[in-house]
Amino acid sequence: MGISIEVWGKNACFTRPEFKTERVSYDVITPSAAVGIFRAIYWHPGVSFVIDRIRVLSPIKFENIRRNEVRSKAKVSSFKAAMESGNPSAAVLVTEGIMRQQRSTMMLKDVRYVIDAHYDIDKAQDTKELRDKVTAILGNRLKRGQCFEQPCLGLRECVANVKIAEGEYECPEELKGRRDLGFMLHSFDYSNPSDPVPRFFRAVMEDGVIKVPAENSEEVKG
Numbered sequence: 001m002g003i004s005i006e007v008w009g010k011n012a013c014f015t016r017p018e019f020k021t022e023r024v025s026y027d028v029i030t031p032s033a034a035v036g037i038f039r040a041i042y043w044h045p046g047v048s049f050v051i052d053r054i055r056v057l058s059p060i061k062f063e064n065i066r067r068n069e070v071r072s073k074a075k076v077s078s079f080k081a082a083m084e085s086g087n088p089s090a091a092v093l094v095t096e097g098i099m100r101q102q103r104s105t106m107m108l109k110d111v112r113y114v115i116d117a118h119y120d121i122d123k124a125q126d127t128k129e130l131r132d133k134v135t136a137i138l139g140n141r142l143k144r145g146q147c148f149e150q151p152c153l154g155l156r157e158c159v160a161n162v163k164i165a166e167g168e169y170e171c172p173e174e175l176k177g178r179r180d181l182g183f184m185l186h187s188f189d190y191s192n193p194s195d196p197v198p199r200f201f202r203a204v205m206e207d208g209v210i211k212v213p214a215e216n217s218e219e220v221k222g
Contacts, residue, residue: 002052003119003138004165007037008112011063012153013105017185017198023067023105025154027060028205030185031212033154034115037162040151042138046125054210055114059174063109066102111153114165139164171208179205186212186220197222 007029014026014033031051038049082091121130141147142164151160184203188196199222201213213219 002116003135004114004116005037005142006057006112006114006163006165007034007151007153007160008058009153009158009160010110011158012108012111012155013158014108014154014185022103023107025062025106025108026184027108027181028056028203028210029054029111029113029115029153032185032187034113034117035187037115037151037160038117038119040149041141041147041162042134043148044134046122046130047134048120048122049117050120050214051115051117051212053116053212055116055169056175056205056208056210057112057114057169057172058110059172061109062106064104064106067105068100069103070100107158108153114169116165175205175208177207181205181210187215189222
């Protein structure tokens with residue numbers, strides 16, 4: 001079942017993995033980030049969202065800011081200890097002192113997209129009743145502004161506004177023509193859950209439109 005949403009926000013950051021020290025965003029939203037927005041609206045263990053097309057509706061603009069981050073992450077073992085002991089403080093990450101650091105972030109500014117997608121249902125659960133249910137819940141949540149969790153544009157502080165895409169959308173003059181955006185993150189291969197492998201595709205934008213290949217396509221490289 002196909003569905004199109006319009007997504008916009010003041011800032012966005014879809015971090016390129018090749019930059020290790022500072023954050024630098026891709027030029028546009030990645031398919032994996034787009035899937036994250038759909039999952040934030042509606043999550044179901046048997047439903048997977050597939051991105052078909054990304055339409056860029058605003059000129060690509062960057063701005064550089066400095067953000068406070070931490071240099072380490074909370075360990076999984078600390079969360080397990082907190083659950084076993086019933087003491088939540090065991091999972092707290094204290095960021096005072098040397099744990100905190102400033103990092104430069106090259107973010108996108110004033111973004112707006114239309115994301116065309118469809119969803120697949122696990123064969124073991126696929127029924128007409130479930131498909132009708134998913135379609136109804138998605139439509140109702142988008143109309144009412146409801147979600148499973150707050151959708152974001154790459155970073156939690158980059159809040160995403162979402163609504164059902166309606167009517168015609170024009171390509172900005174600055175984006176007309178063909179533009180090669182290079183290799184972009186497509187998705188992750190979770191064949192080995194403990195070691196997910198990133199997969200990339202060559203993103204080409206024509207008149208503001210990026211066609212996203214299927215996961216099993218030869219265009220997607222691991």
